[in-house]
């Protein structure tokens with residue numbers, strides 16, 4: 001051990017980014033590059049009756065206008081769902097520009113290729129389309145009563161223990177409420193972009209993705225070429241958050257446009273095009289019913305949800321997942337339901353499921369605490385389970401009590417007076433709220449190549465993703481520690497499908513997955529150090545990771561539903577609400593987390609803070625507005641889709657326990673998503689404490705307080 005694990009090591013990718021050397025997908029120069037832009041459908045369902053491309057074609061600089069009439073044929077994609085991973089992560093099941101059908105408002109109906117990005121975008125607006133409109137169902141709220149049980153999800157679609165309904169009816173203290181969350185959209189700093197280049201039947205794709213193997217697999221299927229003919233390159237990703245796990249139309253159509261024109265093609269989506277063609281988070285309505293004894297012991301926990309899919313694809317989020325793991329209720333019933341509408345697929349987004357599910361669960365726990373006249377933290381401590389509450393499985397590791405205690409101490413929870421409105425500072429109503437965070441820990445198979453040279457330098461190669469979280473730095477620390485060299489001696493290569501396989505970066509599982517492979521290779525090298533003198537270097541490759549194995553792993557998790565490894569934490573929030581205007585400001589935020597081992601104190605703190613910021617956005621600002629008549633997204637830009645800015649964010653104080661989980665590689669539980677979970681609940685609870693008003697519908701905007 002070199003002691004480098006846990007140190008706040010500077011990021012390996014820092015200098016490249018701060019000096020502008022880091023190259024993103026839309027920045028790869030090709031001498032004869034052409035630029036592509038999309039024309040979007042303006043109906044939710046129907047057919048293209050006629051499409052007039054003459055004006056667009058006549059625009060100066062336009063090379064081609066590609067529609068369903070002249071597009072190269074591509075292979076249809078199998079119907080997809082999150083669980084049918086054989087379909088290789090298509091964002092939708094639409095065979096773009098291969099038919100005249102329209103399935104959602106915003107679907108690409110033409111691609112314009114031009115000598116400049118401006119010409120392409122302008123000419124895309126000149127494509128005239130006439131539609132034969134068919135009746136479409138787009139209104140989520142109106143569709144909720146017709147919801148059906150969700151088909152499948154990697155974490156199950158619900159659970160049952162005992163008779164929760166009966167226990168609720170018998171319970172002396174009951175909370176039974178409806179909560180709702182709106183659709184959300186991805187707004188990464190780097191909008192989705194592809195640079196595609198064909199040489200014969202070989203394809204190079206510079207792609208902003210968190211899922212190299214799926215991009216490669218999907219394009220191989222779509223264009224009917226061997227995966228080995230495709231190289232996917234993405235050393236830097238300007239934020240993913242789940243929005244770059246699937247393959248969306250822009251990617252496929254950039255490759256198709258390059259094929260049709262014989263030119264390298266760059267498709268850099270406008271922000272609006274991201275809203276139209278990349279899935280976001282689906283809206284939800286949720287019921288949480290809690291029954292308790294007067295001492296706070298939970299006798300019944302019911303959590304049901306309805307969310308939305310598109311006919312073209314999508315997957316229900318694991319909205320009730322946290323309710324299967326959080327509290328030791330004697331009877332539990334959870335169930336996820338869906339409606340399927342004529343809208344774009346939803347996709348993974350920033351702790352899918354747990355983030356919005358925890359808003360409902362943690363609000364309800366707070367409501368119960370008030371009914372009981374009990375401190376909300378004490379109520380949670382009282383119901384902290386010794387084993388998995390649904391299946392009775394032993395926890396290999398669970399430290400929520402410690403996280404609650406640490407967070408409460410750092411926040412100063414003891415100073416809170418329980419009565420709503422009792423803590424006032426001039427015109428500001430002060431409120432303090434808390435909530436629990438929970439996120440499952442994932443590990444997938446990965447490979448890695450490691451080479452140790454006689455001069456003590458180390459090279460690590462693995463096709464992982466750097467989306468801004470410090471992935472390469474963490475792996476450098478892990479290799480440095482394992483081979484006992486300084487971290488500066490370690491070089492990491494990543495972000496290229498030619499490198500050893502790494503799984504997609506999702507579910508907060510990349511670091512643990514890749515760590516297992518890097519450690520394995522390092523151990524092999526360590527055993528053969530004597531070869532150093534003879535050969536000048538020792539190299540090793542760890543095996544075990546490929547797409548097929550990982551699909552099996554996922555299927556196993558689905559069928560066994562025994563996923564109990566998890567990161568967790570406690571979120572504490574102080575809000576100040578203007579007594580006259582209802583303006584809500586976050587005054588302080590403290591999070592205390594059990595994320596297992598911490599590899600890099602600097603990047604982990606940054607990840608945890610970033611997650612809390614996302615949670616604050618969910619709590620107070622973010623909301624995609626969908627026109628319930630037309631199905632069109634009405635606010636597809638950062639001027640109308642509100643995210644927190646610096647002025648909205650106070651100092652965020654993050655802490656961790658740092659105890660390894662013995663069942664995970666290096667004891668890692670993942671830090672990408674857990675800190676989003678519980679934030680919206682903590683804010684809602686703090687707002688209630690400040691004002692006495694319970695807002696059960698996100699985002700909490702001032703009009704809901706007046």
Ligand code: MOS
Nearest residue numbers: 241242350506507
């Ligand atoms: Mo995440 S929503 O698994 O990028």
